[in-house]
Amino acid sequence: MGIIIEEAKCIGCGLCEIACPYDAIDVHMKANVDNSKCTDCSICLDYCPTDCISLEEPLAARSAFPPGEAAFDVAIIGSGVGGLCTGALLARQGYKTLVLERNPTVGGRYSSLKHKGVTFPTGGSLITKGGPLEEVFAEVGAEFDLATPTVNPRYWIRGRGWIDPGEGSSQLRRTLALVSNQEEADRVMGSMREILGSRNFPDGTMVQWIDSLTDNPDVSGIFKAITAAAFGPEDVPAGDFFGLLSATAGRGMGLARRGGLGLMRSLAKVIVESGGEVWKLSTVKNVLLEDGQAVGLEVERRGAPWKVQANVVVSDIGPKQTIRMLGEETLDPKYISYVDEQIRPMGGITVHLVSDKSLVDGFPGVIYAVGARRLCIFFEASRIADWAPPGKYITEMYPKADPDPGVAADLELHAEEAAADLDDIFPGWREHAEMNVICLQGDYPGNQTWTGMGVSAETPIANLFMVGDGCQSSLGNAGGTAAAESAQRAAALIRERFPAP
Template identity: 25%
Template sequence: MKKYEAAIIGGGISGLTAAVYLAKAGISAVVIEKGKALGGRAKTVKKNGAYFNIGAHALYKGGPAEAVLADLEIELSGGIPDTKGRAIWNGSLFTLPANLSSLISTKLLTLSGKIELGNVMRKLKNLQPASIGKMSLRDWAEAELTDPMVRHAFYALCRTSTYCIGPENQQAAIVLDQVQRGMNGVLYIDGGWQPMVDLLKQKAIDSGAAIVHQSVVSIKKESGFVITLKNGDRIQVPKVLSTASPEQTFSLTEGAAGTSLDTWRQRVKPIYAACLDVSLRQLPSPGEQFAIGIDQPILLTNQSRAAKISENGSSVISLIKYLGTEEASNAASDQKELENVLELMQPGWRKELEGYQYLPHIAVSNGSCALNDYFPLGPAVPDIPGLYIAGDGAGRSELLADAAFASAKRAAAAIIQQSANPVMVKEA
């Protein structure tokens, strides 16, 4: 039986981040990843010279993810895209009201609507979201906004920032905090997210972490924990950190029924999306590079306008349709809807097509603390001593990649604190 001081279930960005912190603190750690490659949903695939992420990805400037990467001395190259773009309403394109000049020029809003949207955006810049208290996003918006079209535009902005739909089911404070973060801009990474995964992997290995590519069959509490792998190997550790989804973590952990882990997996639901990525030799409409659906939960972005996402100069366009927590969707219908938006923005795109990737129903997050019924848990699971959780389903006020990185740092800090001769990690 192999022995380590800590085992990390999952080799995505959360697992690798935690591995770096633990190994740097002198704790013998092993990352157990069921796939052949590390990265999870942060992996990037190469098709005809273009780099496709698993869905549209971006790092929020000034957010917890950027702070953790800086802490680990991981430098990424890329660029910040401008927000010049289009609003899609009733099948037509309008100027997206993203700044003062575009707000003035857009025909999407009436004059009074422009004034109202301008006022609420100014208010958002100085707002302390925590002061809002327990209020749904819809209640906040209806109290602040009277123009129906302004509300539609505002909800579209919130969708884009959180990947969540249904303002009546979202916490206003957390959503608005994320919207504020989005105002700082996002980073598109050269080469997709794979370079970030590769740097985290190398940092973990260089720091002394081990990596095993095997599926976990069970996690059993037994003089610490015994982890049984699919190939029959067993690993004994006093501490386990799971970065798997709530449902997977619950299923793997023996005796988890009736614990807080059980409540967590029942309450924290995956957030789904349909994602379409294409690479085009050249853009039929070079000026149309970014669009937000106002009456459709859709986003289109040309990531190549800010980062090098291909080896041959082609443009990589990503589209995402937000599906919320729905476990089923109409894949063909969603695909057609996304292609129609692409045709609206880039008419004749099929003649320039080099690469195509459609992911009809993927979990873009294992849970969002923006949802009203979110159950916070972690980093420690209190009724299963020695078990910890991290990942984008273990956020506090962070969402998406920010939640993945921040929760990994919190979990590593908690494990280090409970270990002999700890080297402390400043909490995220």
């Protein structure tokens, strides 16, 4: 088992290293392989632009499957966190399950890539502890391997610089007192305590709530930065903010120690160990319908047409994308209007700085940027979760989102504003760090919809279910956690209506 690299043809581009799900390839000018880790999956062959990789023992029809047919109890379109959670829950319950993924690796917007030993998320990276995602991992027996920040947050405040409230309880109160005075800090904290205790959330927005208590721009700036870090925009309905706070109190966040891909592969492993299959490089072209029921899928599996029969179909590719695949004419126009109302994609942007020195002096927690043009939260991911080799550092930063749902983000402007913020926060950063910005929007956005919106897991087709972050979620669950919650709902409905054979 293993691969051979024809050194003369290798151009050291690193694509094979990025693509390899098993960390078996390391590129330093040329690709080097550790065949003890290779599984003959052959993904690297699909990525190599110079065809310099071959399998030691060639498999017949390695990269192109012949046309074929297969039958499963459940077929899931997309291996995002919603698809894999549904697949693992159902496979463990005895359903013969297939997950189909068009990409060479699993996990969609919750996965990761490795480049020169540094882990880069493909989308989401901050993972909520103690919520639906952790529950799914516990139920299916997969390892939930998170590294969490070990200290209280710090704050960088425009015009003041670094604020360190120290360790211990009442850290937010101490921070507020440092930027205003004790009386004001007590007033704001008292209002919060009363709201959370009574669960009587104020009308209006967060900015209106804080402006009614203070005219200190640093105090309101702290709440804007925390809101933007949690939701994207820096102002949201106050009920959403306090609802999130009460729902997630004490839960905490973490980073996947082996990157998102490591977590997502644990779910894929559960599916395979339970008798299911995960087909990568397999694009679903169409859902086959008969008498208003889904009967299977048309799939292009590594270039060859496949027909997959299924008793139940689950879509993790987004509600609007699913409607397009089904064809609008197959659905009640009322359902299409409902989806249009509930789905307001939000651009997702992350800035990564890879540096040869720690920009935050190795601080192992999160830092809020208050009063910055674009950035609202950042943390050294290599310090928290070991995401870089010795001598390298990766700092992950989230910019605040544009306030209007559905408005396309101007990537160049975001990058310029983030760089200008960095000039203020880390003068001289350009000598030590390279900036990488990822931006997902449109059909493959940061979040399929805004907090409080989203569609039901049920669709007008009785045996077709929807999962992912475009589905309704409980207060406090967003992004990957919301996608996992949708999987719990869909799996429960499927178990109730289509019992395992």
